[in-house]
Amino acid sequence: MRGTLVLTLVGLGFAAAATFVLAEQNTMVNERQILRTLRMAFPSISPEWRTRLTPDATMATCAQWHNHPPQDVAGALKRREAARIVFPGNGEFMGDWRRGEKIAQSGYGLRFTDTDTKRPRGGNCYACHELSPDEVSFGTLGVSLKGFGRTHKFDTGYARVVYEKIFNSQAVVACSTMPRFGTNGILTVEQIKDLVAYLMDPASPVNKVPEPTRKGTTGGGQRLPAPHPGR
Amino acid sequence: MTRLRRIIQRTMPAAALLASAAVLAHGPHAAEPDPIERGLEQFRAMLKADPWANPAFLDAERGEALWKERRGPRKASLERCDLGKGPGIVDGAFAELPRYFADAGRVMDAETRILWCMQELQGIDPASLTERPHPASQEPVKDLGAIATWVASRSAGQAFRAAFDHPREKATLALGAALFERRMGPFDFSCLSCHGAKDKRIRRQELAHLADPAEARRVVGEWPAYRVSATHVMTLQHRLYDCFWQMRLPPLKLGSEVSVALTAYLVKQAQGGMVAAPGLKR
Numbered sequence: 001m002r003g004t005l006v007l008t009l010v011g012l013g014f015a016a017a018a019t020f021v022l023a024e025q026n027t028m029v030n031e032r033q034i035l036r037t038l039r040m041a042f043p044s045i046s047p048e049w050r051t052r053l054t055p056d057a058t059m060a061t062c063a064q065w066h067n068h069p070p071q072d073v074a075g076a077l078k079r080r081e082a083a084r085i086v087f088p089g090n091g092e093f094m095g096d097w098r099r100g101e102k103i104a105q106s107g108y109g110l111r112f113t114d115t116d117t118k119r120p121r122g123g124n125c126y127a128c129h130e131l132s133p134d135e136v137s138f139g140t141l142g143v144s145l146k147g148f149g150r151t152h153k154f155d156t157g158y159a160r161v162v163y164e165k166i167f168n169s170q171a172v173v174a175c176s177t178m179p180r181f182g183t184n185g186i187l188t189v190e191q192i193k194d195l196v197a198y199l200m201d202p203a204s205p206v207n208k209v210p211e212p213t214r215k216g217t218t219g220g221g222q223r224l225p226a227p228h229p230g231r
Numbered sequence: 232m233t234r235l236r237r238i239i240q241r242t243m244p245a246a247a248l249l250a251s252a253a254v255l256a257h258g259p260h261a262a263e264p265d266p267i268e269r270g271l272e273q274f275r276a277m278l279k280a281d282p283w284a285n286p287a288f289l290d291a292e293r294g295e296a297l298w299k300e301r302r303g304p305r306k307a308s309l310e311r312c313d314l315g316k317g318p319g320i321v322d323g324a325f326a327e328l329p330r331y332f333a334d335a336g337r338v339m340d341a342e343t344r345i346l347w348c349m350q351e352l353q354g355i356d357p358a359s360l361t362e363r364p365h366p367a368s369q370e371p372v373k374d375l376g377a378i379a380t381w382v383a384s385r386s387a388g389q390a391f392r393a394a395f396d397h398p399r400e401k402a403t404l405a406l407g408a409a410l411f412e413r414r415m416g417p418f419d420f421s422c423l424s425c426h427g428a429k430d431k432r433i434r435r436q437e438l439a440h441l442a443d444p445a446e447a448r449r450v451v452g453e454w455p456a457y458r459v460s461a462t463h464v465m466t467l468q469h470r471l472y473d474c475f476w477q478m479r480l481p482p483l484k485l486g487s488e489v490s491v492a493l494t495a496y497l498v499k500q501a502q503g504g505m506v507a508a509p510g511l512k513r
Contacts, residue, residue, distance in 0.1 A: 033406070140432045179418040
């Protein structure tokens with residue numbers, strides 16, 4: 001009986017914490033209500049898909065602070081996420097930039113139409129980042145990564161930092177917009193190594209010295225951790 | 232309307248050609264997209280130059296015919312459908328949606344309300360309309376979407392003025408605002424991930440900063456819109472469905488509370504802006 005009471009109180013406390021007031025509408029929206037409506041919007045989905053509807057502790061924190069957590073909260077969040085990074089067994093952080101390029105171009109995987117489980121998933125890096133000067137179809141939600149390896153003087157020690165950022169962006173910038181590619185199981189350790197090579201390998205097109213006729217191609221490759229554009 | 236048909240007959244093959252060229256060029260290492268981009272931009276400009284050249288008007292026309300036709304097990308038309316201003320009143324109704332409907336006991340946007348009317352008045356099984364609710368690429372918009380296109384077009388030039396004063400409307404709005412920034416799925420995306428900042432692009436596609444009312448006023452009123460690259464009309468419910476797909480979330484049910492709440496949020500953001508449906512998009 002006491003146990004039930006404690007659990008109920010804990011539950012109520014959680015619900016209260018998850019409740020936030022939208023000042024303008026003065027209407028309460030709580031997590032339980034959101035989850036209930038979401039489940040009705042997606043009837044007859046599998047348990048795996050249902051788990052996608054619930055934010056984990058990190059995303060709940062980001063929602064609570066509208067993606068701008070105070071320093072202490074951000075610090076705790078980053079430490080927690082850093083502990084979730086899986087490192088390559090042999091300590092080698094760079095794979096094959098050619099495979100990395102394919103991963104950077106592909107947005108395949110995890111959508112409800114992506115039914116071919118044999119086809120490798122992509123990182124869709126170009127959706128948000130500029131990388132190789134040869135690819136003009138790039139997004140601007142993330143920073144430009146053109147010439148990234150050159151900017152970092154091809155410092156192989158830096159490959160580890162890049163690996164960590166791709167594996168779990170939240171370990172570097174709390175509430176970053178960038179997906180946690182490794183921790184969330186989007187890409188494998190090997191795929192992330194290939195992406196590190198795509199950024200850091202001197203032979204990668206990302207690090208091609210631009211033709212002098214090309215305008216505005218000298219920059220790129222901000223040093224990590226850089227403030228992310230966030231929302 | 233004969234003039235419209237002539238224009239569309241003349242421009243459709245060009246549209247199909249340009250669209251397939253765009254699909255072909257979309258693989259890795261796309262060449263400089265300029266010729267295609269330029270071609271598409273020119274085609275859009277041609278369509279925009281003559282307001283009647285938007286192929287979506289064909290769907291609106293089809294929607295009007297469907298509204299008036301006796302259909303479904305009850306062999307009834309939708310002419311008694313109450314879009315909020317009384318049975319059968321279509322003009323200006325879209326500009327006042329979403330709203331709370333006492334007969335249905337819930338807040339509804341235009342598409343959800345039309346779905347409800349098709350069920351209640353015509354006896355059509357809603358599952359048959361929500362199973363595959365949206366057209367595949369190259370297919371025309373479904374009947375429900377065509378009706379919604381017509382309904383929306385009958386508010387063109389009017390300002391969005393949904394009241395949002397009923398408690399249930401306020402609750403829907405609050406839910407929509409919360410959903411807009413809720414990060415979910417394996418990619419940790421929320422609507423804000425793409426639509427929360429100014430002048431951003433995904434690949435080469437410009438993104439609307441929907442968190443900013445000024446930009447929302449400019450773009451929300453264009454839905455339903457003819458999308459040149461898909462060669463069909465897309466409704467707002469379809470647009471939201473596509474966002475959820477790209478966010479690695481499940482197929483969003485047409486008419487669900489989630490879809491209505493997000494529509495309500497967008498309409499609230501666009502309040503004061505004009506309905507400009509049917510619009511014309513990339």
